[in-house]
Amino acid sequence: MSVARRLLCLAALLPQPALAQDLASGEAIRAAIVGNTVRGSMVASGGFTEYYAPDGAIRGPDYSGEWSIKGNRMCFGYDGNPSSCWAVRVNGRNVIWVGAGGDEGTGTILPGNPNNY
Secondary structure, three states: OOHHHHHHHHHHHOOOOOOHHHOOOHHHHHHHHOOOEEEEEEOOOEEEEEEEOOOOEEEOOOOEEEEEEEOOEEEEEEOOOOOEEEEEEEEOOEEEEEEOOEEEEEEEEEOOOOOOO
């Protein structure tokens, strides 16, 4: 097998960036997440459980923040810090937060606000 062919085979095994058609639209993000809770984990910060209120508030177990949807990205701000925005993949109750480095978090969408945050 030639070196070029080996490299091509190895490249096929590497994680691929999310394709635009895999990502949710702003409308699909809003329909799936707003008014619901997401329980999951981010690579950079660990586990979380957050309720995304229709008024733009984020409510967690001992903190709060603000969410917004800008284009086809969901943005989050906490403690007065600037918002960080993520592309989103939604598949049923599963959500994947996609950043510049690829998949950077996952979660499960829970209906409503079961923890009364």
